[in-house]
Amino acid sequence: MPSGEDRLIAKYFKPLATAPGALGLTDDAAFYAPPEGYDLVLTADALVSGVHFFPDDPPETVARKAMRVNLSDLAAKGAQPAGCLLTLALPVGIGEDWLRPFASGLQSDCDLFDCPLYGGDTVRTDGPLVASITAFGILPRGTMVKRSGAQPGDVVIVTGTIGDGALGLAVLRDPDLIARWSLSEEEAGHLVGRYRVPQPRTAIAGLVRTLASAAMDVSDGLVGDLAKLCEVSGVSARIEAARIPLSAAAAKALAAQSDRIEAIATGGDDYEIVASVPSAKWPAFRDQARAAAVPVTAIGEIVEGREPPQVVDADGKALVFAQGAFSHF
Amino acid sequence: MPSGEDRLIAKYFKPLATAPGALGLTDDAAFYAPPEGYDLVLTADALVSGVHFFPDDPPETVARKAMRVNLSDLAAKGAQPAGCLLTLALPVGIGEDWLRPFASGLQSDCDLFDCPLYGGDTVRTDGPLVASITAFGILPRGTMVKRSGAQPGDVVIVTGTIGDGALGLAVLRDPDLIARWSLSEEEAGHLVGRYRVPQPRTAIAGLVRTLASAAMDVSDGLVGDLAKLCEVSGVSARIEAARIPLSAAAAKALAAQSDRIEAIATGGDDYEIVASVPSAKWPAFRDQARAAAVPVTAIGEIVEGREPPQVVDADGKALVFAQGAFSHF
16 A cells, blocks of 8 residues: 555656666665766755745746756766756645656656666655755766866866856846846747756766866856855956856846846856866867857956956956855855 | 855864765765775655654754664665765754754764765755755665565564654653653653654664565554565565564553554654565574664564565454554655
8 A cells, every 4th residue: 555655756756767776766775886986976956946946937947957956066077967866845735736747857857867866755844845856976986076176377167158047037036127138038038948947068077077177067156156166276266257158138138237247247047167177278178068069168267366256347347246156045 | 255055064064074075065066986896875865844853853863863764774775874965954043053953963973873974955945944865875786685575484573673753753742641651751751762863773784685585664664664565575474463572661652552553563753674584594683683782573474475464463363554654645
C-alpha cells in the first residue's frame, strides 16, 4: 500500500531517474560510480515562491530555473553535470495540476543537460513552495576552477548578455515598462524568458576549466560577483560599462532610461559566467567559445589592488552604484 | 562588501566546512575526490517546522535530526558518511539566536560522524523553516545494500528499539501520557529524546553491507517499511509482536495501553535499520553488532508470498493495523 508520497514520486519523478544507480527512486538512496581520476563538484541552490520566482510562473519554468541555477554553478567551475537530487516543500494547495508540468520541465532539462535525477524528498509545508536542488558534476581530478586565481593583466570576460534577468523581473513587476522602453512583444518576452529560464553555459565548461584562471557564475549581479572573485583572488578589476554585452531589449531599456545601467550591472539573475582569462589564452577561449555557439565578451581587465572593481563609463569616469550585489538578507 | 547571507555563512557554517574541497564555503561549489574503486551513495531528506519537528524544539536537536535522518539512510545502505550540503529556508523571525545553536548542533554531528559540510544555500521564506540536507557516503563499488534481495528463510532483524520516536511524539502532544504510562522523568525524556535526536547506525554500516541481503531504515513505521522492502524483494515476512525490541519506557507505555502496539509498530521516526540476513550469517551479524555496541534483535523471518508482512501476537494471531506506514500526504 504505497503512501501518497510514494505515488507522487512514482508517477512524476521516476521517469527522470534514468540512471541505473537511481534504482527508479524505489530505494532510500541512490548510488553513483564516479569515473576514476575524476573529482565531484557539488552545489546546492533553492528557489522560494514569491522570492525567486512568481507564484503564478509556469511550473515548467520554475523547475527549469531550479535546475539551471545549479547547472550554472557547475559550468562556472568547469564541471560537466552528472546528476541531481530534488527536495520539494509543497503547500497543501499544490496538486497534480502543478506537479505534472513541473516534472515535465525538469525532465526536459535532465535530458538536455544529461543530468538525471538520483533522489530527493517531498514534504508538505503551510508556507510557500520551496524547490531545492543539489547537483553534482565531474571533472578531471584537481581541476575545479575557483574564484581565486585571477592575476593582474588577465582579461575579464562574460558569457552571453548581462542584465536581461533583472530587467525581465522589472517588467514582470511593472508591465508599463514595456511601453516606456518601446519594447516589442518579442523583446519583452525575451527579458521575461531570461528571468524565468536562465541558460547555463555547460557547453563551454571544458574551456573554462582549461583556460580560465578564475571563474564564477553571475547570480547576484555582475559588479558584486566580480568583486567576490577579486576579493578571494587578492586583486581588483577595471571594467568598461560600454563593453558589457547587452541584448537588443536591454539596449532599448538603457537607451530609454540610462540609470537602468545599475539594474543591468548589479541586478543579478544573469546566470552567465564571469571569468578571468590570461591574455595569451583569450584568443583561444574566444574562438572556441564561438565555435560552441556561446557568445563571450571581454569587458575589462584584472588589475593590482584590493579595492572593489571599478566600472568606468566612456569617459573613464567611475560609476557608483548604491548596491553592489543582490542579497535577500 | 559581503551580503547578509555571506556573513551568516561565514560566521556559523564555515567552521563546519572542514574538508579541503569545501574551500571554506567561499566558492560557488565544492569538490570531492572519491577514493578509487568506491561508489557514492546519495540521499536527501528535509524537515519542516511544525511537520517533522516542533517550532519550539531546541535548534541543536533540529539540526541533529536533519543530519541524522540522512545518516540513517546511508547506514542502512551500508555506506560510511563522507559529506553533506544544507539548504535552509529561514522565516524572517529566525535570527542569530536560533542559528547559533543550530550550527553548533550540526557541527557536533558533522564531527561525530565524520561528515563535513560541503555547501548549501540559505534562503528567506515567509512560511515555516525548512532544513533540507543532501548527504553522500561511500562504499566499495557495487556493494550498496538495496531494499531488494531478501530471500525466504532470511532472518528479519532490527537495530536498537522500536516505537520510542512515535511514543515521544505522543508525549510531546499530550504530556498527560507521562502519568498515564507511569513514566519516570528520565523515561519520558528518553522517548522525547529519541523523537528529537535519532541514532543513525553508522557503526554497523559495514556489517549491513557485507552480511545483509536487503536493508532500509525505519522512518515511516516498522510494518510499512518492512512491507516496502518485501514488495521490492518479491517476498513476504512474518514477524512476532512480542519480539519487537522495546525500551523500558516503551514497554511501560504498552503495559498501560496495549493498543499502543500500533504506534510502536507503525508510527515511524525510529531511524533504526530493518534488514534481512541469511540465517547462516545471522550469528556473525549479531555478534559483530554487539561488539560494536549496537543492539540487534531477530524479530521474524522472510517467507514466500507477495502479501504484506504479518505481525503475529503470542498466540500466532495476526494483528491488523489501521495504518501501515506514516505519510504526510
